[in-house]
Each structure stands twice: as structure tokens, then as C-alpha cells.
Amino acid sequence: MIENIPLSHILIFSTLIFFTGVYGFLTRKNMITMLISIELVLNAVNINFVAINKYMFPEQLEGHFFTLFIIGIAAAEAAVAIALFINLYRNIRSIDVDEVTEMKH
Amino acid sequence: MNALTIIFYIMAVLMVVFSIMAVTSRKLLRAAIYLLFVLIGVAVFYLAVDYMFLAAVQVVVYMGGILVLIIFSILLTSHLGERLQVVKPTTMLFAAVLSLVSAGVVISVINGFTFITSTFEGDKLTVAHIGQQLLSYDQFGYVLPFEVISILLLAAMIAAIAIAKYKHQGKS
Numbered sequence: 001m002i003e004n005i006p007l008s009h010i011l012i013f014s015t016l017i018f019f020t021g022v023y024g025f026l027t028r029k030n031m032i033t034m035l036i037s038i039e040l041v042l043n044a045v046n047i048n049f050v051a052i053n054k055y056m057f058p059e060q061l062e063g064h065f066f067t068l069f070i071i072g073i074a075a076a077e078a079a080v081a082i083a084l085f086i087n088l089y090r091n092i093r094s095i096d097v098d099e100v101t102e103m104k105h
Numbered sequence: 106m107n108a109l110t111i112i113f114y115i116m117a118v119l120m121v122v123f124s125i126m127a128v129t130s131r132k133l134l135r136a137a138i139y140l141l142f143v144l145i146g147v148a149v150f151y152l153a154v155d156y157m158f159l160a161a162v163q164v165v166v167y168m169g170g171i172l173v174l175i176i177f178s179i180l181l182t183s184h185l186g187e188r189l190q191v192v193k194p195t196t197m198l199f200a201a202v203l204s205l206v207s208a209g210v211v212i213s214v215i216n217g218f219t220f221i222t223s224t225f226e227g228d229k230l231t232v233a234h235i236g237q238q239l240l241s242y243d244q245f246g247y248v249l250p251f252e253v254i255s256i257l258l259l260a261a262m263i264a265a266i267a268i269a270k271y272k273h274q275g276k277s
Contacts, residue, residue: 004106005113007220012212013117017124017143019208024128026200027192032133032179036140039171040124043147054154055222061230061238065247067159068239071166072254076261078171082178083265089182096190 010051018044031085031095035078042074113153120146131188133179137172144168158232 021040028034046067053063085095092099120143127139144167151160191197242248 004110007222008215008218009117011215013121015208015211015215016121019204019211020121020124020128022207023200023204026203027197028128028189029192030133030183030189032175032182033128033136033189035175036136037128039140039167040127040143043143043167047147047150050151050154050156050159054156056220058223058225058227060245061235062245064156064159064230064235065239065250068162069247069250069254071162072258075166075170076258078174079265080261080268082174083268085178086181087268095182 007051007055010055011048014044014047014051017047029096029098031081031088031097031100034097035081035085039074039078042070046070109153113150116146116149131191133183133187133189134176134185137175137179140175141168141172144172155230158230158235 018041021037021044024037024040025034028037049063049067049070051063053061057063088100089095094100123139123142123146127136127143130136130139144163148160148163148168151157151163238245239247239251
């Protein structure tokens, strides 16, 4: 068990990962790397949910189930996003955000 | 300070470093592999807090599903030697300042807050318990989100197939 690690250290660590993801989302141009940044953000949030669940409210499993649902939604989001990227690449030969000026073809 | 604590701190530093490398690497496939390391670290964190089922879900869904999809789409849409173009230095500076300042604000709030940790010692979490709570409709039951997410996954699956097939029919 990791009871002798203070909760604030875990939260600081997840904050750093979260804002790394935000930085990546703002600076990347390729859509796949933007998706990678979103996955980083979602994982940081999951760490937060699990840590607060375990340290502060261990009698209820709310953080545990929220994390489970977030993972499910992330899977659905990634599947749809990658279908869109492949379709875009087939149409305009690029998946850079600057070159995708219209979704309709 | 026992071994698990030291492992946690080493892992935390490594995960932050790998996530920074995942968002700054100029090669797409390397960024995906750095993301893989971060995901492994998150799974280890779930194991360390005794959520075995969550760690298994993380490995199966994230590493087995999402990451394979990402690598698959990287290989379909780019050449392996290709280097990503960089954004303008002003944009990069703006993003760096924005995320550093926001991270500083959040960390200072966390440092100033006293968390009341619970000393509750429950019995070990089993998969049977998770399944019962997931399908119970009493208080703290999760049957409604469970059903909603099943419809969401079905809709996402149909949408992905429809998007992938759409252009094919339009061309012919």
C-alpha cells in the first residue's frame, strides 16, 4: 500500500501530467499527436479520481467507477477520431489541422 | 521510507519526463511509444492502490486497444522517417507560459489545502463486488451509466464504420 505518500504529492504529479497534455494540445499540429495529448489529460484525471477515492472516501467506490467509465468513453472517442483521421487522409492527403479547412467534401 | 514509496517517486518522475517527451518528440511513432510508457505507469499506480480490476482494464483497453489504434493510424497516414513540423516560437512560448502558470496556480492551491484522509479499512475489493455495484439500482449503484455507456459504445462503433465506409460509396 502507498499510505505513507501524502495525497498532495500524487495530486501535484497528476497536475504536471495534465498540463503537459494541455501544452501538447496547444503546440501540436498533427491530429494524431493532439489525440495523444488528450489521452495524457484523461489519464491525469483518472489518477486524480483514483487517488482521492482511495485516500479520502475509501468506503464508496465512486472514483473507481468514474475512472472505469472515463476509460470506456476514451475508447469510443479514440475509435471515432481515428476513423475521421483516416477518412480525412484519404480525401486531402494530410491530417494537419491547418490544412483541414472544411470537413465536407 | 519503504521500497514502494521510493518506487512511486521514481515512477512519478519518469512518467512526467515521458509525458513531456510524448508531447515534444518530433517523430510520431516515438510520441506514441512514450505515451505507452505513461500508460504503463498509470497501470502500475492502480496496482499500487490495490485496484487490480482497474489496472487490468487500463492494460486491456488503453494499451491493447487505443494505443494499437493510434499506432495503426500513424503507420497509415505518415512516413516513418518524417519529422513533424514545429509551430511558431510565439505559439510555443504562449502555450508554455499558459501551462506553467496554470500548473503553478493549481499546485499552490493543492499545497495550501489540508486533505482529511480517511482511516477506513474495508475488505479487499473483489471483481464480484465491482460487478454487483455496477449493476445495482440502489443508492451508489451504477446501472444507469452502465446502460448509457453501452449505447454510447454501440453508437461509436456504428459511427466509425459509417465514417470509414462513406467516401467509398460516394466515389463509385
